[in-house]
Amino acid sequence: KDKFTVSWTIYVGWMPWDYAQQKGIVDKWAKKYGIEIDLVQVNDYIESINQYTAGKFDGCLMTNMDALTIPAAGGVDSTALIMGDFSNGNDGIILKGKKNLADIKGQDVNLVELSVSHYLLARGLESVGLSERDVKVVNTSDADIVAAYSSNDVTALVPWNPQLSEIMTKKDANLVFDSSKIPGEIIDMLVINTEILKDNPKLAKALTGAWFEVMSLMKKGDTKALTFMAEASGTDLAGYKSQLKSTKMFYDPKEAVEFADSSALPNTMKKVSEFSFNHGLLGEGAPDAGFIGMEFPNGKRFGDPKNIKLRFIDTYVKMAAEGKL
Amino acid sequence: MKRFMNLKPSKVTAFFLGLLPFIIAGIFYIVASDLRLAENPNDKLLPSMASFSEAIDRMALTPSKRTGEILFIEDTSASLHRLGLGILISAVLAMLIGIPLGFIPFVRAGFSPFVAAFSMVPPMAILPILFIVFGMGEIAKVALIVIGVTPLIVRDLQQRVSEIPAEQFIKAQTLGGSSWSIVIRVILPQIFPRLLDSVRLTLGTAWIFLISAEAISATEGLGYRIFLVRRYMSMDVILPYVAWITFLAFLFDYLLKKLTYKLFPWYSAGKENA
Amino acid sequence: MKRFMNLKPSKVTAFFLGLLPFIIAGIFYIVASDLRLAENPNDKLLPSMASFSEAIDRMALTPSKRTGEILFIEDTSASLHRLGLGILISAVLAMLIGIPLGFIPFVRAGFSPFVAAFSMVPPMAILPILFIVFGMGEIAKVALIVIGVTPLIVRDLQQRVSEIPAEQFIKAQTLGGSSWSIVIRVILPQIFPRLLDSVRLTLGTAWIFLISAEAISATEGLGYRIFLVRRYMSMDVILPYVAWITFLAFLFDYLLKKLTYKLFPWYSAGKENA
């Protein structure tokens, strides 16, 4: 197999893929390894992951939590090839009028249910000694959450960017908690089907190479590249830069390797796994949070070793760090 | 040998013929599902019959751990409540607008172009404005149905009113009718069964808007559940829900048709057999 | 004083009366927008006329920095292409299914229940399956339109075919027609203008499906653009796009109507003036 498709969705940390594709960087690297890679833009994030899970795509961009609850829980053994960034303020809890997170008690909270926003809410509530029972979650589509804020009966929301910064420009909007308070727990990553990855290391090499080429451009602050990404995501350079500010991008492959190898990652995934289990996301058959096994670099593991469906690797990022691609 | 067009199946044959495509579709599904599951036993796209019955048991027979209620019943009643209210309001509005529009030349001249233009606006695209006006609660969901469906019914009723033979209006005038008494004694009762027909034909559209509204913001409802479980691709829940929605739509269609002929025995012109 | 129902506006009066609601709606908008902007000059919900003209300038007159093309034109042509293709396929399919369904008793017995049930399935709810079957490319978007619209047209055509007086089929048989030649010489030409009418009436639904499809997977198109800027609530782009969609829908409605009467001068029964 030498033709691969990877789906991506418009999001601040994933716009580099669009740039890489449009500017021929992906093609260049693919050619180098004698393969073809097609990046397909899907606007509906969930649909993109669903299609990957159903086998339509070889790879897909998603967060750590969705990787666990959708493909892994759906029995599709997946590997996080590149952890490109983590949310460092890109997700937040907003209260209308009120200034403290504790004031959220008893309110309706509008968010995308069962998403990282939901996870962030759970973590936030934990930090002030509340639990999910103290609020009522209202599932609200991410596309409409900005408009929802304008409505009088909406008082608490958990959006991500760019909706987050959009809402913050409005009257009475107070950011009472955000992902910078739980750094490294909401990770945006490129996930590849493990089987395909095993058979085609070329794919991993080409994608990693292309990614870090764009990263080096961004690190330099290449205005042209950034403007390109800004426009594609429907905003302008300033807007895009402000979104980047709350995103911890691993511009340097070394940083990425470090993050993958850290002991924080298994801990994070344990929390995510527990959250998911409590919300029934690991499937009805799951007896406990460790039902789905995960594997981390350096042989660390979490959960059922017989049911390993999500793997985090640093192999290719390391190659990039060592300039071996 | 008779021409194909002249051959008529007996009642029994017709029944089994009608069943056939459903059976074929069922078999088709089972085979496709088996093939996918053989490859990946955890595949969620086309679940096996066993997973369906498990999911149905979970959703429709066992009370939810979190709320203690049966989710399926909760979802159905929430959705039907919204749908019913939306349809009811649409029907009443459509009568109030459609009859003058079809009957009074001055009203028609004034509002017909506006209503026609309004009916072309895709409501999904102006959601933010709707949220401001109607809030995010139950009203918004009902309002989306009303905005989506009313113009369709209005245009149909306007058309039907203008199809009532002019002779009837003249005759009623010679009997001493005023514009108003002609509306309530001649037009309204004649248009009523047509309204039911029209509601029936727009039920499909109403469902689409209901599901969209519930996908945008809700805490229960059939559309809510479908979009929620889409997050982990639980087709074992989605497909029974879709089947249930289809069945409900079918049932309402049937009941409305029966009701129309029961209430209005004289009504048969313009009936839709399809 | 004449009864209200007997008063008829002159042509000029009718024209200005028809314009009035649009003007009132416009004034209403400007006032509401001014009020909101006075409170918060950054409010994006109801932009001022100046923001509109800026946005229109940006989208429709200045080439995009990214691709060098004019976004508005690109979006329009992409959407119209999908819409056109979807409608065309739906129309052809609907003819192929609707005519036998209305005409051949055996086919009706076999497929009528299935088609009726199928037409009740909300396509939005089974999107994952549709995308698996049709891929994520252009085909999927067109397919969503086709799946959403075809059953509606089929049911209408089936109804119309069964409304052709039985006398005509008998007569054609006495002239030596076979089932097939009756289809192509008697039914097809009579049903064709009705098909155009039916397409016209389902255009609104087709737009809804197009916009939904583009919001899920596309890189250009009117629905895509609205989806993209919706996250920033750029009503200055959304509202002109909505107005443009409304205008296009209106235009197609008008053109199709004209075309129908031009192509089929004998066609007037069952015409819909509304």
Next chain:
Amino acid sequence: MSLITIKNLWKEYGDNVVLERLNLNIEEGEFCTLVGPSGCGKTTFLKMLLGQETPTKGTFLLDGKPFPDEPSIERGIVFQRYSVFEHLSVLGNVLLSMELKESKFFGRLFGKKRKEAKEKAMQMLESVGLGDAAHKYPSELSGGMQQRLSIAQSLVIKPKILLLDEPFGALDPGIRADMHTLILDLWKRNNLTVIMVTHDLHESFYLGSRLLVFDKVRYDEQAPNAYGARITYDIPVGNEKGAILTKVDKSRKKETNNYDN
């Protein structure tokens, strides 16, 4: 003074002169039948009497006052079709007449008034021979019964003038004959003024007390619409006037043929 006074009346639609220089007086209690070639303006004339159309010029008086310019309760009408209400039973149709007349706002009568109206309606139905069909819907009636119903509907509120536009045109000959007996009977008993358009010359002679023939007297090949129809015959007729019929019939030989006789 005559009930209807018409002097030098013209009716034009744009360039199309339909009727020209009509002069006519109709007295109370007359039964006029109108005949004439298709398109000569008979229906247009009836529409003016009804108030649906207004004359282009000329004097047009009802009881010495200008004609009301919209349909009103003094002038009942029976069309060839569509003049009964599908959604009401036979009795309901006749009741409706009284309800619309007497209850301006609700268009309904209640209690004692309704009961009285019902009795009156039943009497009316008996007199047109629909007593047994009172609870049927119009769709269950034959064409002739529907026309009877339409007549009953108009007569029950006692209009001054009854206008009929080819009321029996769609009926079978046998049934038509029954209708003739009926309408003559009603005319005599109620002291009605009747104006009836028909296509059928026999009908026009057999019925009525006065026959009006509309026709164009001037005709221009180049501009067929330049001249309108006028009243070419205005003759007293009636049941006994068989002789005239034969005479007129002969002069129509070209159009009809001996079967018609």
Next chain:
Amino acid sequence: MSLITIKNLWKEYGDNVVLERLNLNIEEGEFCTLVGPSGCGKTTFLKMLLGQETPTKGTFLLDGKPFPDEPSIERGIVFQRYSVFEHLSVLGNVLLSMELKESKFFGRLFGKKRKEAKEKAMQMLESVGLGDAAHKYPSELSGGMQQRLSIAQSLVIKPKILLLDEPFGALDPGIRADMHTLILDLWKRNNLTVIMVTHDLHESFYLGSRLLVFDKVRYDEQAPNAYGARITYDIPVGNEKGAILTKVDKSRKKETNNYDN
């Protein structure tokens, strides 16, 4: 052998006996008119001749062979309405007959064949007096012209038998007379066998060579559907048979009245 042979024929719909014990032979070239009270089974009889219905029992032969059980090219039909094709011009309607007959697959003729067919169609149209209207659509024609067209459509492919179900019932008397002249002329010129249902006794006598009267001879108050109609009169008629008409007319006095005469 007769063209149509009917022996002891019954037609029932469930319990409802519509026709019973019919015996009849119709020879080639006859012009039979069928009359009878409404609902007595005239249309049902015509439907059986057409192949739309099958008899319940009895012998029913065409040219000595059992009747084909669906409509076919030997038997042309003209209904009271709806038997021309709205979407085709007058010429197109007549052409269609030949096209359906000769081109089984496309239902269309091309080139020389089409030209010939067109000429034939024009001749046919001339002979029914529609030459000038060849390029009009049916909706532009009067009722009488539409019926002429329907007749032309059937005759152009020379059926053995022409069936007519109240073809002139919806026409005005004057126009009806013209149609009589036409149909008699076509019958004589084309050596047709014609079977025509009518409501009009005059028509049935004036036209045709043979009059068949359908009526119930037995009647049971308790079960009105228990007995079917039979042929109560079978008499030779024709243009010159005025005497019979008068006789029959008198016996019908109850139903019609002197106007009808």
